[in-house]
Amino acid sequence: MWEAVRRLSLGALLIAAVSLVLLLSDRGRGPQRSGTRKIWKVHILELVSAVDSEDTERGMREGLASRLSEGRDYTVTVRNAQGDMPTLSSLVDAAVSEGADLIMTLSTPTLQAAVQRVKTTPIVFSFSSNPIGAGAGSSYDDHLPNVTGVPTMSAYDDVMGLIRELMPQAHRLGTLVVPSEVNSVFNTKIAVDVGARHGFEFSILPVNTSSDVGDATLALLAQHPDAICQVGSNLTIAGFASIVRPSQQAHVPVFGFLSSDAKNGAVAVAARDYHESGREAGVLAARIIQGESPAAIPFHEVQGARVIVNVGAARLAGIEIPDALRRRAAQVLE
């Protein structure tokens, strides 16, 4: 008996001590000071550290700052689960226990964890292309009363229009899809639909790890697409150079949906950036802080797109960029 107590005491003691620390840190927050203005505690919750989620976060901060002033009207705390999904619910709990007044989420699982555990505090999401599929509402207008946000939709029409403008004869496009990323699968489906309206047919190959991107591109090129039109996903953003290199050797132009794609060698992109959707989400958050109810704000996609052309990449693919497009482009990379 004593043996058991002795053996288990250290563990039990540690658990009790840590529990106590948590419990004390979670103590009642005290009444709101009346008379002084309320400073909103905005908590940004992220699942992973990646280039595009950092872009989104920067956009969110800018959006908030465009209408309010940090420190006077609101404070921002950022938390990141660093890729570990069971941590997500603790992430949400930590925000709640710190008295978050508004929660902003990046990525679909983060939104789901927040929606599951937070029923009244406003939630503004971004970096998630399919909030309906995630369970945040039944349509863009009819959604959970405390949730609103900016679904990240790529500029499909604009990109397809660009390809048609530069390659009037093109018929077959190719893209890699990442089956494990809900956004990649969903976006590819939309790209195929929109492409069909522009008279394009898609060849699609799956890719699961970043080291496979190069090989998958070669396999895709073996199907002789007229152009690669890479739909955005975490994996292919990071590995975009591995898509561009074999395509350039095969003289097949690459098009993309992100501004980083153009820098990495895409001929032309129409980017509706994560940065921009983060910014819109920041503005939505600011509107809620200024008194609007999230229930009355429909989910709201970013409109418009920035056209960026890469003249060097176009020359390699044997494409001439017309002057009209040069003038229209927000940015021309030589």
Add this chain to the structure above:
Amino acid sequence: MSLLVGAWTVGLILSLLALGVFISFRVFKFPDITTEGSITVGAATAAVLLVKGVPAPLATIAGAVAGAIAGALTGVLHTKFGINGLLSGIIVMTALYSVNLRIMGQSNIPLLNVPTLATDAEHLGRALFGVESIAILSWSLAVRDALTLLLSVVTIVLIGTSLYLFLRTHLGTAMRSTGDNDQMMRALGVNVGNMLILGLALANGLVGLSGALLAQYQGFADVQMGIGMVVWGLASVIIGEALVGTQQLGYVVVAAVMGSVLFRLLVAVALRAGLSPNDLKLITAGFVFAALVLPNAVKGLRSAGGRQHA
């Protein structure tokens, strides 16, 4: 208080995974990577069935069974085809990735509007207390969270006890001995291969159950939820062992649960402390290190204190 209760609940749910890892890595000394796939297969199976309207307890059990099948498959690859243990786990884990996508039909299934064990707990709580949340001193606690925690405690106690009792039966003892000395067991006429298959099925059944419960608690199943799980399960087992400082069966089972809970509590503290989010993993690693070193330090203090026990 939800932060504390939440961390406890996740810790308890993942302690099932730790118990599974304990069986494969410690009892059988088999480096079983299947875990990363079987936690997801458990979650995926349960989620799909829940969406189809299957009662939550049945869907949860189905998740465990799916995990067990995956584990048995790894055992078969190893024993019947002579594939290296680590590799057979990797093969099954890799295959499960596609299988999970097939089961779910997409990479993520939300469980927001379907009845789960979590909503069952909520209904039970409302029936028992009639209120949404209770106040204890200056803390308020959602009845839903309290009941979920209670449900997890009951589940872990039941499963931990049955596992302990099972490992002490003839069959369980044969399993443990197989892990210790398989040549001896073979000489005694035990089919060592079948023992391993059964053991891995049991281990991954627990992992699958853990996944099914985690999905219901978090409100979604996602194909990427298994990433890194073997490492954290193993960390929980080792932290627990360091804490109790013995290999005796009963203690080690309790230790695995304690290790898992402690680990999740420490992650919650790190999150709550509001440190730079980029440092989270570094701090977690530091905590694991401390938990491993502390028991020896305490022992050192005790003996330095002069009173020596026999």
